[in-house]
Amino acid sequence: MAKVYFASARARKWRYEDSMPAKLERLLKEAGLMNYFSPDEWVAVKTHFGSEGAHRVVRPLFLRKVADALKRIGAKPFVTDTVRIKGLDYLEVANQNGINHLSVGVPVLLADGLYGKDSIMVTAGEILGKIAVASVIHDVPAMVVCSHVKGHINAGYAGAIKNLAMGGVSSSHRTCGWKCGRGAMHTIGEGELVWDPKKCELCYQCKDICPLDAITFKEDELTWDGNICWRCGRCERVCQSESLKLPGDDERFMRSLAEAAKAVISTFEPDKILYINFLTEIQPECDCMPMADVPVIQDLGILVSTDPVAIEQASIDLMLQSPPLPGSMATDKKIAAGDDIFKKLHNKPYMIQVQEAERLGLGKSAYELVEI
Ligand code: SF4
Ligand code: SF4
Secondary structure (H helix, E strand, O other): OEEEEEEEOOOOOOOHHHOHHHHHHHHHHHHOHHHOOOOOOEEEEEOOOOEOOEOOOOOHHHHHHHHHHHHHOOOEEEEEEOOOOOHHHHHHHHHHOOOOHHHHOOOEEEOOOOOOOOEEEEEEEOOOEEEEEEHHHHHOOEEEEEEEOEEEOOOEEEOHHHHHHHHHEOOOOOOOHHHHOHHHHHHOOOOOOEEOOOOOOOOOHHHHHOOOOOEEEEOOEEEEOOOOOOOOOHHHHHOOOOOEEOOOOHHHHHHHHHHHHHHHHOOOOOOOEEEEEEEOOEOOOOOOOOOOOOOOEOOOEEEEEOOHHHHHHHHHHHHHOOOEOOOOHHHHOOOOOOOOHHHHHHOOOOHHHHHHHHHOOOOOOOEEEEEO
């Protein structure tokens, strides 16, 4: 049974040892980094840089603590993420969100190049076939996956598996485009965006939020470019009048997340990935949206494990025991204590990603929670 180390976000005493940074240091010590990483070994600290407006990413201070711990054992860490918008702009987003060489103490770089196309096709599974794993993540020998736990438009719940899958895969591939990258997971095919002009209020939020400029309006008519759209679903999410529909298959999507996570993990030798889930600022939306809503669950703490399935199960169990926060989207949706908050927020069968990851052999959902 995998151990999942946990440090609560509560600080009950007025001293540094009770702070979250100090607890993260202790968690990393408990996890025994020397068992996984070697002196001079390059280690990717994989996080999500966020978006312009989505500020609730894993805090740079925590990334620095991880990098410092790796440096103390002689490893050579760097902080990285895959490209979600144009690469130079994405590095600037990281910088605006406080993630830069100065703040984290190590280089900050893009895992799939400035154009988000530097990727290598890796066998994923029966749904995806092969998927384009970001070349840096493919080539680096070791990785610490730092995941901000939150909601997600398509995955419902986003933690380590989503960070591995969506975050370890490029948005596109040099030769076969979005169909081999993240977009392959989103629609598992080529779903067509359907627009209902009778419902449309011409607010243009769909156009503004599209990261690829796949939506344009001419004389109040929406035009959608299905060749460049990688089916992220953001336009559908922000449309308040429900004028947009992007067909998808939730179960296949969840299973494809697990497959893509498996493809990313397969590029590492065993025991070369450590997972850290940050159950902090648990907001309803992904950090790729152009805003961050207030948290729907109080800060719970930080989890560390070598098992991606166990850490997801432990994260979900902790959240299921937590009441919704007043004044949040949970209140808007009339979510009560004892409800499955993420299920009610997004109406997605999010547990399938965890169950499928276990079925594919990525880890075990049974775990021992070790609180420090
Ligand atoms: S799904 Fe919508 S927002 Fe996403 S790339 Fe396609 S058109 Fe743009
Ligand atoms: S977000 Fe919806 S209502 Fe607004 S312009 Fe797009 S389709 Fe129309």
